[in-house]
Amino acid sequence: MTTNYSAKHDNSFDIIRLLAAVAVIYSHHFALSGFSEPQVLGLESFGTTAVIIFFSISGYLIAQSYQRSSSDFEYARKRFLRVYPGLAVCLVFTIYICGGLLGSESFLHWVTSWDALKTWLRVMGLTGIGFVGVTPEGMNNFTNGYIYPNTMNGSLWTLFFEVFDYIVLAFCLKWFSRYNAGLWIFLVGSVVLQLLCLHFGITKLALVATSHFSIPFAVGALFCVYRDRWINNPKVKVVLLVVALIALLLSGLDVILVKTLYTVAVCYLTLLIGISFRDRLIKGRFDFSYGIYIYAFPVQQIAINELGIGFWSSMLLSLLVTLVMAALSWFLIEKPMIGRKKSRVLVRATE
Template identity: 25%
Template sequence: MSSLREASLAGVSSPARSKFFGTQLDPKNNSLNLIRLVLASTVLFAHTYFIIGLPPEVQPAWGGQHLGAWAVAGFFAASGYLITASRQRTRFANFLLLRIGRIFPAFLAVLLVTVVLFGPVAHLVNHGTLVGYLRTPPSPLSYVFQNLFLEVRAYAIGDTLGSVPYPNVWNGSLWTLFYEFLCYMFVGVLLIWRRARTSVWPIAIAFVLSVVVYAKIEFALSFLDGNESFRLLAMLLPYFLGGALMRFVLPYFGLHWIPGVLSLAVVVIGIGNGPIWTAQLTAPLLAYGLLWLSTVVPQPSWIARNDVSYGVYVYAFPVQQLLAVFGLAFLGPWAFSFAALAVTAVFAVASWYLVERPALRRTRVATGRDADRVSEPETGLTPAEVRQG
């Protein structure tokens, strides 16, 4: 989880040399939109395996995590870089409004589409009638209300997904958005401190502490009654802060193919051979590698102008579940994924044109920014989210 022509969130107005080595990210010539779209599609592909009922041992995985988890890590790392750049040049109140305007409208829309379209279709397929749909617990209104404020607490709607291989979960992707927003707020509040906006050390210290907390997560949880939400935040925050750290480092040590390749190699090898917290420790390298890739991978001009990665991320899971309701799980992971991606693309494009882009225009007007510049890249969906604003 937008237009490369207007990608000022990268923090520079034109390609420039870094102080000591390499170049800064070129806001007019990178493929961050495409990379986020690939990450969102990777999440879709990874989810296909358990949605169609395949056992864990055949699911693509690395370092003890399935492929979708690493795609989410990439989202958070890239988002950390771009959101921090946005925060550096935006007052906190405007920053908060822009973040809300980016993440919430499409989130609320997918909740409504799920209960107004996906749920009724599934109920009709299962029962041959819509009778009972509104009152069968957990009800559609309960599903919306419980999830209304970004923290996902309900996954089922009645018995609409009672007979699919992965039952009673309409959207298993949305949970990451709550933690992404918490990461936004962490950086947003930290950078209220003027020194944190100009010096690398506050973010560097925050990153190191976040890795230490996750490395000692069981000890930390002993003081929090084993709170699972804290565990998930501790897992994801280092990825985001790793990207944020790169925002402060790149003006000095910029992008170059040699450290770009080496960074990605260290991440892959480290995750495959190191302790569970190796991925968090190497998050800055992951962010660096993705940013470097965005300078060498070409991007179609339509994708440069339109950021549909968030829409793909939030609509993929319910589309996949609906395909399973129609009995298409027999297709196998590749054919099922391609079918799901084709249908998801329709919803993602509609989400961008009908919900996300208009919301971005309105929040830009409200914050006094150029209302025409609505496609600057972020993340995040990007669980997410790469998001933008």
């Protein structure tokens, strides 16, 4: 595997991801309270737009990670350590603590039950993701009587598609690296699949979500592999910006390309802004976005349905509690795992 790449550039991806994570909390709070989620240009919710932003940045950074990895095993190891340790602890909180304290069975009975362990294993295996398809019994009937029932961590369902994109990207870069053909096939295939879903009214989640999230991921990856051609070229950046703005304007038309154009435009703008501006506030200090993503949903469910303190008060409380939990997840779990990844690289460099 070739490991030649240009030097790491300053960017503002960390702060963009943090703002996108907060946008998800804002958007989800409406849905969890029984209201329609606010829309961006009447096309996508704030939450869906934030997920597009996440996937576009992820595509860029994961492609870079693959190029910098010494082997496919090293790449897989880094991805595992970034996703699964934090997820494992979050599921203990969601399934055992929330389900045990707020479910129908007693705490001791629930935490020692096979149903609790089975649910934990299912979601760790990325099946029943986000407790979509997990029966109420698999959640100790937690959230049954809530405004948004039978879903105690609905955000996690996108993790399956994130990991799917990790695998597809590695396959494309390893076996179809010439002219980056694999990534182009990945992007075109995702666009075609989305257009087919829109044209024929296909609503099957696996097809709709795969196409919808793989488009920004593939675009982000292509931005990465072609970065030497545009990253220090203001003219190319201006052209890309104009293309993105035109696509954003066209996405307001009532045409079959509406969601595709909107997705591509958001992706372009995210990457251009992320690369063009330097984050002096949080870059290199912390990254709470993943912690917010995995903890916000159950915190919001509890704040909305158990406390009865009003919409905006519960949103503010949810944000504060989630930030605390995300900080604990970062400093106690995620950062140490990232440290293990970096120390492994340093050991290899000194051998």
